[in-house]
Structure formats: structure tokens, C-alpha cells
Amino acid sequence: MRTTVRAKKSECSGCGACVSICPKGAISMKPDDEGFLYPAVDGALCVNCDLCEKRCPAGKPTPENQPAVLGAQHRDLFVRAASSSGGVFTALARSMFAKGGVVFGAAFDENLRVEHIGAFDESELAAMRGSKYVQSDAADAVGNAAQLLARGLPVLFSGTPCQVAGLRAKLNGKNEEQLLTVDFVCHGVPSPGVFASYLKELEAQRGQRVVAYRFRDKRRGWKDFYAVATFEDGSEHTGSQIDEPFLYGFLQNLYLRPSCVKCTEYRVGHHPSDITIADMWGVERVCPEKDDDTGLSLVFINTEKGRKAMEACAEAISSFPVSQLAPLYKANGCCEKTAKAHEKRWLFFRRFKKSGFSGTYTMKLLAPPGKAEKLVRRIAHLPFGAVRRLRVLLGRGK
Ligand SMILES: Cc1cc2nc3c(=O)[nH]c(=O)nc-3n(C[C@H](O)[C@H](O)[C@H](O)COP(=O)(O)OP(=O)(O)OC[C@H]3O[C@@H](n4cnc5c(N)ncnc54)[C@H](O)[C@@H]3O)c2cc1C
Ligand code: SF4
Ligand code: SF4
Numbered sequence: 001m002r003t004t005v006r007a008k009k010s011e012c013s014g015c016g017a018c019v020s021i022c023p024k025g026a027i028s029m030k031p032d033d034e035g036f037l038y039p040a041v042d043g044a045l046c047v048n049c050d051l052c053e054k055r056c057p058a059g060k061p062t063p064e065n066q067p068a069v070l071g072a073q074h075r076d077l078f079v080r081a082a083s084s085s086g087g088v089f090t091a092l093a094r095s096m097f098a099k100g101g102v103v104f105g106a107a108f109d110e111n112l113r114v115e116h117i118g119a120f121d122e123s124e125l126a127a128m129r130g131s132k133y134v135q136s137d138a139a140d141a142v143g144n145a146a147q148l149l150a151r152g153l154p155v156l157f158s159g160t161p162c163q164v165a166g167l168r169a170k171l172n173g174k175n176e177e178q179l180l181t182v183d184f185v186c187h188g189v190p191s192p193g194v195f196a197s198y199l200k201e202l203e204a205q206r207g208q209r210v211v212a213y214r215f216r217d218k219r220r221g222w223k224d225f226y227a228v229a230t231f232e233d234g235s236e237h238t239g240s241q242i243d244e245p246f247l248y249g250f251l252q253n254l255y256l257r258p259s260c261v262k263c264t265e266y267r268v269g270h271h272p273s274d275i276t277i278a279d280m281w282g283v284e285r286v287c288p289e290k291d292d293d294t295g296l297s298l299v300f301i302n303t304e305k306g307r308k309a310m311e312a313c314a315e316a317i318s319s320f321p322v323s324q325l326a327p328l329y330k331a332n333g334c335c336e337k338t339a340k341a342h343e344k345r346w347l348f349f350r351r352f353k354k355s356g357f358s359g360t361y362t363m364k365l366l367a368p369p370g371k372a373e374k375l376v377r378r379i380a381h382l383p384f385g386a387v388r389r390l391r392v393l394l395g396r397g398k
Contacts (some may be wrong), residue, residue, distance in 0.1 A: 001043045005052045010258040011059060013040055014189075015166025016139025018052040020146065027052060029139050033353050035193010037137060038255050053173060057165040058259070060271045067300035068307065071280050071290055072319040084131040084216040085279040086297030091313040092182060092275065093125050093156060101154030101178070103128070104145050106136035112199055112213055115190065116159060118148075128158070133215045133250045135189035135257060138163045142170050149175040151371075158182040160189065161257070161266035164273045180309050183271055185278035185298075185332060188260030190250045197357035198246045208232045215247065221293040222279075225251070245359035252366050254342045255349070261341040268335045274306030275299060282331025286324045297330060304378030316346045344364075 005181070006012040014037050019027045026045035029037040037054045039052070069345045074080050074087030083090060103119045105128035119125050137237040138159055145155050145167055157167050171179070188301070199210050212230040217238075220226045225241035241247050249255055280298040283291045290296060299319070301307050310317075322328070328334045342348075346367050351361060 002046050002048060004041055005039045005056055006058060008148075009038060010262055012056075013160075013162035013166070013259045013263070014038065014135060014141070014257060015057065015160075015162045015169075016137065017142050017166030017170045018056055018141030019057050020140040020170055021050070022046075022052050029137065030309060031193055034255070034349055035191035035196070037139075037192070055169050057162070057272075059265075060165075062165070062272045064266055064269055065271070065302040066269065067302045069322045069325060070299045070301070070310070070319045071283070071287065071322050072297045072299045072317050073295065075316055075318055077294060079129075080295040081218050082126070082259055083131045084129075085222070085277065086118065086295045087129075088277050088297040088299055088317060089158060089182060090125065090129060092180070092309055092318040093119070093128070093158075094122070095309065095313040096154060096156040096180065097121055097125075097136060099154055101156060102145075102148055102277040103156045104141045104159070105158040106132050106138075108132065108213065112210060113137070113196070114267060116163070116352055118144055130214060131216055133190055133247070134195040135194050136160075136163070137192070138166065142167050145179075146170050146175070149179055152178065153244065154178040154180070156180045156182060160184070160186050161271050161273065161276075162186075162263070163269075167274060173188055174197055175243065180275075180305060181273040182275045183266075183273040184276060185268070185335050186260075186263070186266060187334045188253065188256035188263065190246075191255045191257065194249075194255045194357055195351060197247065197352070198359070201359060202229055202237055205291045206235070206237070208235075210237075218229065218295065220293040223293060245362040246357075248366060249348070251360050252342050253332070253339050254339060254345055254362070254366065255352075256345075258341075261339055264338050265382075267337070268300060268329070271300065271302055272302075274303045278332060278335065280322075280328065280332075282328040285327040285331070286322065287320075290320065298322065298332070310379075 018039050024045045026042045027039045072086055072088050074091055079087040079090045096103050106114055107117045107127035114132045114134045114136040116136050145157050149155050164181045164183045208231040210229045214228045217226045217228040227244045227247045229237040241251055269394050278298040280296040305384040
């Protein structure tokens with residue numbers, strides 16, 4: 001009897017598409033002990049049609065595209081301040097509202113859980129702005145977006161490349177005329193369970209609830225990653241990419257989803273979306289005069305539909321063509337390469353499963369190795385012959 005969809009957990013990106021692909025409603029997403037969502041199949045409802053596995057996008061190749069590349073920035077400084085890079089997503093979303101469409105994207109709910117929601121107007125858009133470095137639960141949104149498209153409504157669906165691939169798997173080539181998809185260059189997603197546990201630790205330290213969280217607050221500029229947690233009384237906990245434990249752990253790949261470190265498909269030239277947005281890291285090496293440190297996006301236009309969508313919001317954006325790509329790819333590794341899991345990921349999760357997230361432990365785990373650890377590592381990496389000689393010297397071998 002089927003209990004899940006993919007035989008290997010590391011193949012499942014958690015896109016959530018199988019939940020609405022299943023014709024019997026037998027699939028729901030459940031967290032595992034690392035805090036990531038995976039499909040669970042209710043044996044009483046499953047009729048073994050295997051549709052979930054057949055349509056699952058994981059491991060399927062994406063047709064190659066040759067994107068046109070732009071540097072771009074929303075003209076409105078307030079939009080840039082609220083967005084993670086240059087605010088191009090907001091321009092595309094507003095253009096979708098102008099033609100009566102619905103925009104899907106990731107937002108925090110009242111418990112600071114990240115999930116995909118649908119926005120019908122500007123007032124609902126604000127919550128989607130800004131990167132949330134936690135995997136978003138998109139299962140319901142995939143089903144809802146497919147229903148709206150079937151009713152003929154225009155839809156902008158934004159998310160990780162694998163979530164976009166999930167929606168397309170759900171649509172199976174149908175009702176795509178009115179669909180615009182926007183993804184991003186993707187480093188990988190951290191565990192929602194780890195983030196929830198981290199928030200609990202912050203709340204216990206302050207004795208108050210965290211009511212808002214920003215992963216990329218721009219008060220210190222665009223290039224300096226700065227996380228801000230806001231408590232009930234308006235006070236804040238802040239930290240940068242080198243001293244804020246959750247952010248640091250994310251950037252060091254300590255708790256990425258297992259599928260993310262195997263995700264070789266969704267790189268530049270193989271994104272499943274019409275438009276791919278990224279931070280234009282490395283801008284100082286290519287065109288420093290364009291950088292005002294308020295946020296600049298690197299935009300890959302993958303399809304003709306994407307080109308038309310960018311044209312439709314051209315008034316809101318200032319843009320320029322980019323041809324020197326190698327220095328930008330070097331500065332933004334995930335354009336071309338897949339993130340590598342931190343070697344101490346297993347140690348982190350061994351402790352996490354017993355006692356949850358600890359900022360102090362995380363920072364200690366990620367600290368540069370001390371003298372004793374360096375020695376152990378050196379011995380572990382000695383060639384076999386040298387280890388044998390060492391054992392002989394220590395009187396433990398021949
Ligand atoms: C987990 C993650 C990893 C990323 N890795 C890279 C990277 O390696 N290199 C790079 O250049 N850019 C990366 N980005 C994208 C980058 O941070 C910006 O989101 C992107 O440049 C768009 O910026 P913007 O200013 O146009 O819009 P913003 O308003 O900042 O972006 C909001 C958009 O991001 C989507 N979004 C936010 N959080 C999530 C989430 N958890 N899951 C799905 N969608 C989400 C929203 O739905 C919305 O469409 C990543 C984003 C996320 C969420
Ligand atoms: S459709 Fe998505 S969530 Fe379902 S098994 Fe495949 S990758 Fe996992
Ligand atoms: S790295 Fe790949 S599998 Fe992970 S969230 Fe991004 S697109 Fe999905």
C-alpha cells in the first residue's frame with residue numbers, strides 16, 4: 001500500500017502539487033522530524049492509480065531556454081525598501097492586478113508560518129514582498145491557482161522553481177494561456193520546523209511573542225543581510241548574516257531541504273518559469289554606477305510571455321541590458337551551481353530532534369575549527385599510507 005509519493009525522500013522538493021493532483025484527495029502534507037513537509041498518503045482513500053508519482057515534476061528535465069538578461073529596479077524607493085532586491089516582483093504583480101488577475105506568492109500567517117496565498121489587490125500584496133528564507137507551504141495555492149485558471153482568470157504564480165514546476169505539473173499543459181510564472185535563482189529552502197523553533201527561543205528569551213519578521217531589512221543597505229524580529233511591545237531583535245544564528249545557519253547550508261542540495265536542474269537556462277528574478281550580486285564588478293545600495297534585480301526573461309509581461313510594466317521599472325554575466329554568476333553561485341549541505345548538518349539535526357533550535361549551539365557549531373578539531377581533521381584526511389605509518393609510530397599497528 002502506498003504511504004508516500006517518491007520512494008526517496010531526497011527526491012521530493014515538497015512543492016505540494018501531488019495534493020491536488022490526487023483525484024481522491026488522499027494526499028496531505030505532513031512535517032518530518034527535520035520540520036520539512038512531505039506528502040502522506042491515506043491508504044483508506046488511495047486507489048493505487050499512481051497519478052501522483054507519474055505527474056510529480058521531480059527529476060524531470062526542464063526544456064532549455066536562452067534568457068534575455070536585464071538589470072532592473074522599481075522606480076519607487078518605498079517599493080525597493082520593502083522588497084529584497086530591486087522590487088521587480090511588485091511591478092509584475094501590479095500589472096497583473098491591472099488586468100483583473102490574481103497573484104500567488106509567499107506570506108507569513110498570524111503565527112509566522114510561511115504559506116502561499118492568493119492576492120486580489122494591492123492591499124494583499126504587501127505581505128508577499130520580501131524573501132522569507134523558510135520553505136513556504138504551497139500545496140493549497142497550487143490547487144487554487146489551477147482552479148482560477150480553469151475559470152479563465154489571469155494568474156501570476158511566484159515561488160521557488162520547484163513550486164512553479166509543481167503548478168505546471170498540476171496543469172499538465174492545460175489552461176496555461178492566462179498564466180504568468182515568476183521564480184528566482186534559488187539557494188534552497190530552510191526547514192519551517194527549525195524556523196518555528198528558533199522563534200520559540202527568541203520568544204522565551206524576551207518573554208514576548210514575535211509579531212513580525214524580516215529576513216532582509218534594508219536599514220543598513222541592500223548588500224548587508226540584516227534580519228529583524230519585532231516583538232509585541234515594538235522592541236526588536238536584530239542581527240546580520242554573520243551573527244544572527246538562523247540567517248547564518250541558512251547561508252551556511254546547515255538546514256536546507258535534502259532535495260535542495262541535489263537540485264541541479266533549476267539553474268540559469270533551465271528555469272521552468274517565464275521570468276526569473278535574482279539579486280544582482282557582483283554589480284560592482286560590471287556596472288558600479290548602477291548600484292545605489294537600495295536594491296537591484298537581475299532579471300532573466302525566459303519566454304516570449306515573460307518578455308511581454310516585462311514590457312507591460314516597463315513604466316514602473318528602470319532597466320538596462322546585461323551582457324557580462326560571468327562575474328555576476330561568480331558572485332551569485334546558485335545561478336549555475338547547487339548549494340552543498342554543510343558537513344555538520346547531521347550534528348545540527350541530531351541535537352534539533354532532541355531539544356529544538358539553540359542559537360548558541362548553532363553559532364558554536366559554525367565557528368571556525370579550533371586547534372584540536374583541526375588536528376583530528378588533518379589526521380582524518382591523511383592518505384592511507386600515512387595513517388598506517390602514524391599507527392606504527394604510536395605502537396598500534398604494523
Ligand atoms: C529561499 C530563497 C532563496 C533565494 N536564493 C537566492 C539566491 O541564491 N540568489 C539570488 O539572487 N536570489 C535568491 N532569492 C531571491 C531573492 O531573495 C529575491 O526574492 C528576488 O530577487 C526577488 O526580489 P524582488 O525585489 O523582485 O521581490 P521581493 O518582493 O523581494 O520578492 C518577493 C517574491 O519572493 C517570493 N518568496 C518570498 N519568500 C518565498 C519563499 N519562502 N518561497 C517561495 N517564494 C517566496 C514571493 O512570493 C514574491 O514573489 C531567494 C529567495 C528565497 C525565498
Ligand atoms: S509532487 Fe511535489 S510534493 Fe509531491 S512528491 Fe512530487 S516533489 Fe514531492
Ligand atoms: S533549491 Fe531546488 S529543490 Fe530546493 S527550493 Fe530551490 S528549486 Fe526547490
